[in-house]
Amino acid sequence: MKILLLGKNGQLGYELAKQLPAIAEVIAFGRDELDLTDLNAVVQAVQTHQPNIIVNAAAYTAVDKAETDSVNCYLANAAAPAILANEAKAIGALLIHYSTDYVFDGTKTTPYEPTDTPNPINYYGYSKLMGEEGIKYSGCDYLIFRTSWVYHPDYGNNFYRSMQRLAKEREMLNIVADQHGIPNDARDLAADTVKLLQQPLAQLKAQSGIYHLTAGLENQTTWHGFATQIIDAMPEKTCKVVNPIPTSAYPTPAKRPMWSVMQRVLPA
Ligand SMILES: NC(=O)c1ccc[n+]([C@@H]2O[C@H](COP(=O)([O-])OP(=O)(O)OC[C@H]3O[C@@H](n4cnc5c(N)ncnc54)[C@H](OP(=O)(O)O)[C@@H]3O)[C@@H](O)[C@H]2O)c1
Numbered sequence: 001m002k003i004l005l006l007g008k009n010g011q012l013g014y015e016l017a018k019q020l021p022a023i024a025e026v027i028a029f030g031r032d033e034l035d036l037t038d039l040n041a042v043v044q045a046v047q048t049h050q051p052n053i054i055v056n057a058a059a060y061t062a063v064d065k066a067e068t069d070s071v072n073c074y075l076a077n078a079a080a081p082a083i084l085a086n087e088a089k090a091i092g093a094l095l096i097h098y099s100t101d102y103v104f105d106g107t108k109t110t111p112y113e114p115t116d117t118p119n120p121i122n123y124y125g126y127s128k129l130m131g132e133e134g135i136k137y138s139g140c141d142y143l144i145f146r147t148s149w150v151y152h153p154d155y156g157n158n159f160y161r162s163m164q165r166l167a168k169e170r171e172m173l174n175i176v177a178d179q180h181g182i183p184n185d186a187r188d189l190a191a192d193t194v195k196l197l198q199q200p201l202a203q204l205k206a207q208s209g210i211y212h213l214t215a216g217l218e219n220q221t222t223w224h225g226f227a228t229q230i231i232d233a234m235p236e237k238t239c240k241v242v243n244p245i246p247t248s249a250y251p252t253p254a255k256r257p258m259w260s261v262m263q264r265v266l267p268a
Contacts, residue, residue: 106257
């Protein structure tokens, strides 16, 4: 079994690069070796390595920058996944791709199901939805795993690590308390992926579709709730107060969905 892993230096890609070699031969690329905006290089990588499974953990994830850097965002999140899917179809490979809660508008008040209608409210969400569509229409065998609020406690730039840093620098933090979601540890997302990939390939291909790879609903919280949990667990900090604030008090270039809670739904 040969796996082509893209995005090996991202939070999730880093964990997949650690965990996937337990079950397969892994050829892993970071942006330096394969830039997704170079669509010819994407084609070449698949044709050269002829993997049984392509795992695409690479993505343009700078949500605010995407509002103005739309071409690069579209190439990485929409065009490249569609090309990967076409190439996967050509060689009969299974494509594993990750998508996002940001395909939804956040107007629901109960957990999103994979069958709910997407309606992105920012460019990043739109580009990821176009990636999903390109994969679906390619006719390849695919598993798209939407996830949310990804962090790695020991690696990369993420909310978890920012809170740990800020809690040592400041006495008070103001954190948004009216956006709801489920934080996901990249180590768990990789472990869930590895576990699924231990199934026979034919069985996985037969379950092609969109799934929600998130922790259970009991982990639902707000950014404020998550920050409080992170900071409470720190033995040494200067931060004494974590203040809840509304989204309106923390304006960002890209709008965020107020409700990002997704029901965990995985292949059988
Ligand atoms: N982070 C979240 O909260 C979140 C939430 C929902 C869904 N997701 C999805 O989960 C997946 C994994 O996300 P993550 O949190 O691991 O993201 P991440 O830490 O930002 O990693 C993404 C990786 O993709 C690489 N990349 C960006 N543009 C590229 C390009 N043009 N060519 C090649 N590589 C490129 C980045 O390279 P550099 O290191 O050089 O920048 C980075 O290593 C993505 O599909 C993302 O959309 C993430």
